[in-house]
Amino acid sequence: xxxxxxxxxxxxxxxxxxxxxxxxxxxxxxxxxxxxxxxxxxxxxxxxxxxxxxxxxxxxxxxxxxxxxxxxxxxxxxxxxxxxxxxxxxxxxxxxxxxxxxxxxxxxxxxxxxxxxxxxxxxxxxxxxxxxxxxxxxxxxxxxxxxxxxxxxxxxxxxxxxxxxxxxxxxxxxxxxxxxxxxxxxxxxxxxxxxxxxxxxxxxxxxxxxxxxxxxxxxxxxxxxxxxxxxxxxxxxxxxxxxxxxxxxxxxxxxxxxxxxxxxxxxxxxxxxxxxxxxxxxxxxxxxxxxxxxxxxxxxxxxx
Amino acid sequence: xxxxxxxxxxxxxxxxxxxxxxxxxxxxxxxxxxxxxxxxxxxxxxxxxxxxxxxxxxxxxxxxxxxxxxxxxxxxxxxxxxxxxxxxxxxxxxxxxxxxxxxxxxxxxxxxxxxxxxxxxxxxxxxxxxxxxxxxxxxxxxxxxxxxxxxxxxxxxxxxxxxxxxxxxxxxxxxxxxxxxxxxxxxxxxxxxxxxxxxxxxxxxxxxxxxxxxxxxxxxxxxxxxxxxxxxxxxxxxxxxxxxxxxxxxxxxxxxxxxxxxxxxxxxxxxxxxxxxxxxxxxxxx
Numbered sequence: 001x002x003x004x005x006x007x008x009x010x011x012x013x014x015x016x017x018x019x020x021x022x023x024x025x026x027x028x029x030x031x032x033x034x035x036x037x038x039x040x041x042x043x044x045x046x047x048x049x050x051x052x053x054x055x056x057x058x059x060x061x062x063x064x065x066x067x068x069x070x071x072x073x074x075x076x077x078x079x080x081x082x083x084x085x086x087x088x089x090x091x092x093x094x095x096x097x098x099x100x101x102x103x104x105x106x107x108x109x110x111x112x113x114x115x116x117x118x119x120x121x122x123x124x125x126x127x128x129x130x131x132x133x134x135x136x137x138x139x140x141x142x143x144x145x146x147x148x149x150x151x152x153x154x155x156x157x158x159x160x161x162x163x164x165x166x167x168x169x170x171x172x173x174x175x176x177x178x179x180x181x182x183x184x185x186x187x188x189x190x191x192x193x194x195x196x197x198x199x200x201x202x203x204x205x206x207x208x209x210x211x212x213x214x215x216x217x218x219x220x221x222x223x224x225x226x227x228x229x230x231x232x233x234x235x236x237x238x239x240x241x242x243x244x245x246x247x248x249x250x251x252x253x254x255x256x257x258x259x260x261x262x263x264x265x266x267x268x269x270x271x272x273x274x275x276x277x278x279x280x281x282x283x284x285x286x287x288x289x290x291x292x293x294x295x296x297x298x299x300x301x302x303x304x
Numbered sequence: 305x306x307x308x309x310x311x312x313x314x315x316x317x318x319x320x321x322x323x324x325x326x327x328x329x330x331x332x333x334x335x336x337x338x339x340x341x342x343x344x345x346x347x348x349x350x351x352x353x354x355x356x357x358x359x360x361x362x363x364x365x366x367x368x369x370x371x372x373x374x375x376x377x378x379x380x381x382x383x384x385x386x387x388x389x390x391x392x393x394x395x396x397x398x399x400x401x402x403x404x405x406x407x408x409x410x411x412x413x414x415x416x417x418x419x420x421x422x423x424x425x426x427x428x429x430x431x432x433x434x435x436x437x438x439x440x441x442x443x444x445x446x447x448x449x450x451x452x453x454x455x456x457x458x459x460x461x462x463x464x465x466x467x468x469x470x471x472x473x474x475x476x477x478x479x480x481x482x483x484x485x486x487x488x489x490x491x492x493x494x495x496x497x498x499x500x501x502x503x504x505x506x507x508x509x510x511x512x513x514x515x516x517x518x519x520x521x522x523x524x525x526x527x528x529x530x531x532x533x534x535x536x537x538x539x540x541x542x543x544x545x546x547x548x549x550x551x552x553x554x555x556x557x558x559x560x561x562x563x564x565x566x567x568x569x570x571x572x573x574x575x576x577x578x579x580x581x582x583x584x585x586x587x588x589x590x
Contacts, residue, residue, distance in 0.1 A: 124572030
């Protein structure tokens, strides 16, 4: 890189030139293009082929054949249904809990540092460990849930939560909520703290109740943060894998089989790369739909 | 503040809610801790206690010395593998991302819009779409089932987030500082080295440590790419350990899980304050 030496520069020379910017971008751009963009394009394309695992297998373009098969594959339909229920439920419950926690943490309460630190812990834990931990919690004999139910003389103390057809999905949803608390809480807390106190105080002086202030000041001010974090949570949860893999492997039956678990089995158990890629394409469609809805909502906000 | 004028009942309710949150957040952690200190006899008891009746370190001993997983891979061996992979990932991503992050933060043209757009977009795609072609590519290069291949994949996978963090730290450095140095005749490289780098150092360390934690915790990509037992990373080893567990093995499993979390938990505590600041500074205003 040759940059003119000596002589005081004009202010215009301070900005990055196109060439400088380009040279600085190269170290990141090459791996991104070679190992991320190109594979992604190829991955999307593979969904339209009959690609299979194994060396020297011929791959050919088969159009929409994979998608025709997907629609008639009841396990695929099931996995998307589970995926949407899981992503929707986890995101919704998590949002409500995290909003409450963020509001509490913005109050001058004693011991809130402890709650704040606790709320961040799941962020630092490997999903596999979170899964193992909750497996121990749900364990039918040695687990704490059943023991608590037994001591409180409540029904259900014999249930093997993670192997039960009715209860496995709610159980993994609970774990999903716990595991995702940090990111949502941190985002909402930052949002709450950026709301100016003046507005709140003015409203309080005018005699607005806490609840009124929440609906008319806090929520509308938080709206951009809420839209962003809810969208991201929905997408992250829909794409989630490790947690449920460790907890249930998608079982019992296929009761907790998220789309990524189904895709993993198709690709790396059965070697159906093309089929799994088509599944990935279908997931992108779902995610794009979610985005269209939230971005539309965002635009409405701006134009209003 | 306005809060002081509130009735006492509100405050009481707030404390009750806070305690509720703390119980929800802490009880699985406490249970994991409790199981890890219980002996095999206590683990098969019909009605378990939260506080172990007989504390034992046997589970930790087993976790560290016994072979717990598949073949004869020990926890320490897997921990060494994880350290290698996560360490290399952290160094490489940060090095590769730093110059680009500077450009993203300091220009507002087409390139930086494209870059930021890609960072967001990369969050949307399910990993399955990218791992199948990467698997095929790495197989042609004979890099599947190797740490080198895994590190490559981790670098691209962590890069979007790392770029996002780094560029927000660069934005935090006043432009005037650079401009003053450049008006005095310093070259861009000198400015980057003598003005930006020292101010950015804490941000770089936080980012690298975050990349380390992310790679340390990662499971799916390792599951797809690694087959040989002696290459196993910690999450892989633990996940396979779950498969062979019997109720008596819960103790060592809990101890292993805790030991595997310790490094990332410690690092996370160190960077926590910086991390949330860096992530949110750009996001909330934007």
